[in-house]
Amino acid sequence: MTKMETDILKLTSEMLADWGHEPGKAFGAALRDGQAALDNGEALEAVRQMLESYKPDPVLPLADPGAKPFHVNLEAASEDEKANLEAVMHHMTELMRTPTIEAGAIMPDACPAGPLGTIPVGGVVAARGAIHPGMHSADICCSVMMTEFEEADPKTVLDAAHSVTHFGAGGRANGKRFTMSMGLYDQFRENRFLSNPKILRAAQEHLGTQGDGNHFLFVGVSRKTGKTAMVTHHGSRGPGAGLYKIGMSIAEKFRRKLSPKTLKQNAWIPAESEEGIAYWEALQLIRKWTKANHNALHQATVEVSGSTHSERFWNEHNFVFERDGLFYHGKGATPAWDGYAADATGLTLIPLNMAEPVLVVRGKDAGHALGFSPHGAGRNYSRSEHKRRSVAKSPEQMLREETEGLDIRFFEQKIDISELPSGYKKADAVVAQIEKYGLAEIEDYIDPYGCIMAGEMEPFWKKNKQARR
Structure with missing residues (x-):
């Protein structure tokens, strides 16, 4: 000494x-x-x-604006498109300042979604060693599934689907529920985040439900085979929303410690931390539940329609994917590389709007898109702005004009005009940009026969208040 x-x-x-x-x-x-x-x-x-x-972990500073550029796979022609693109660019520029993010891209369907710096719909970012709950949002694993039917006409399938599906807030009433796999239920109970009593209850009550907003059940006919096909679009419902809430709370604790200047919506959970490992496992279980949710509705429709099915596949477009040591967060973006998941078929779905075909595509794994393709058509302006611009016509008139010849149904018996085709970007422009930027190869079109959506709904708090009265 x-x-x-x-x-x-x-x-x-x-x-x-x-x-x-x-x-x-x-x-x-x-x-x-x-x-x-x-x-x-x-x-x-x-x-x-x-x-x-x-010693405390070093505080990570924000990157300078523009220091980390991102890929743009979106062009604008009209004034609305230009305003949308400008807003998306503003959000992405701020988002890319997040310390963990190494690369980013926007798709042709991109549009803003939240306060400045929030990942846009149609946005993708690659993060090093970090899972950002705010970048998959409360609608974890929002996804689409397609079933192709043997010898079933579209009306029979749509009627059968209408009899078994469930839209709107909350879950199914007791006695009308689908049965959750006990194996999956036990896995939920073993996960530190999914063992939450509210999540466990929602996992049982919400199975076989589709929620509201832009979620839908679409029936059409394949151009390639001439067979009837059904496509469902929804996410993880109550279980996913519960996990998201817990994830954001954990991420916020890390944000305060690791990077206080990072925007709250971009907080992250370190992937190699104890919390990060458990959260990643919870995400995979939520993915299993969401697939089961789709599958329950599809199989019930097959049985009620008295048909059989020849093909069924699905893909998520609002999730986190691990690849080459990075965590890719796709907010309304579809993975477009082979083997992105064990159950990936190589084919994915891109819905456009209720009056346009659902595209069946094969991804091209484009580097300038970080290996993703679009998830739909997207919007050039908000739902409320669309409603403001539509006051000259009644909802019934708009529905007739925009969906002539189609069987369009609203579960709540009230038309939601923000979900009509006019609320979305022009489908042909989105398809043209998919081809221009080499994002996916279209293999089939499912031409529309009809669809079911939730429709205009009263806020849940108002319904609850009326029920109490």
Whole structure:
């Protein structure tokens, strides 16, 4: 032991500060444990190394605006399209300042979704060692599934589907529920996040439900085979929303510690942390539940229609994917590389609007799209703006004009004009940009016969208030 070491009888706050420690909960513990080690005869340098783990993680700064460019697979012609593109670019520029993000891209269907810096719909980012709950949103694993029927006409399939599906808030009433696999239920119970009682209850009550908004059940005819096909679009409902809420709470704790200047909606959970490992496992279980949710409705429709099916596949377009050491967050974007998941078939679906075909495509894994393709048509302006522009016509008139010859049904018996074709970008322009940017190869078109959507709904709080009365 050197003379300097024997002279040090007391570890001081000034010494800890010189070693890079900062005031906080760990500071006092470092002072106490370091002194105890010195008292036990540990060398000064050994004590210094021992106390490295007591230091707070380094605070990660935001990147400078524009320091990390992103790929743009979107062009604008009209004034509305230009305004939308400008807004998307503004959001992405701010989003790319997040410390964990290494690359980004926007699809032809991109549109803003939330406060400045929120990942747009139609946006993709690649993050290093981080899972961002806000980038998959509450509608975790929003996805589409297609079943092709043998010898069943479209009306029979749509009627059968209408009799078994469920749109709107909440879940199915007791006695009308689908049965959740006990194996999957047990896996939920074993996960630290999904064992939440509210999530477990929702996992049972919401199976076989589709929610509201832009979720739909579409029936059409394949141009390639001439067979009737059904496509459903929805996410993980209550279980996913519950996991998202927990994930955002955990991510916020890490944000305050690791990067306080990062926007709250872009907080992350370190992937290799105990919480990150459990959250990733929870995401995979939510994916299983969502696939089961689709499958329950499809199989019930097959049985009620008295038909059989020849093909069924699905893909998510609102999820997190791990590839080459990075976590790819697709917010309304479809993975377009082979083997992105164990159950991937190589084919994915791109719906456009209720009066246009659903595209069956094979992805091209384009580098300038980070390996993704669009998930739909997207919007050039908000639902409320669309409603404001549509006051000159009644909902019934708009429905007739925009969906002539189609069987369009609203589960709540009230037309939601924001979900009519005029609420979305022009389908032909989106398809042209898919081809121009080489994002996917179209293999088939499912031409529309009809569809079911939730329709205009009263806010859940208003319904609950009326029920209490």
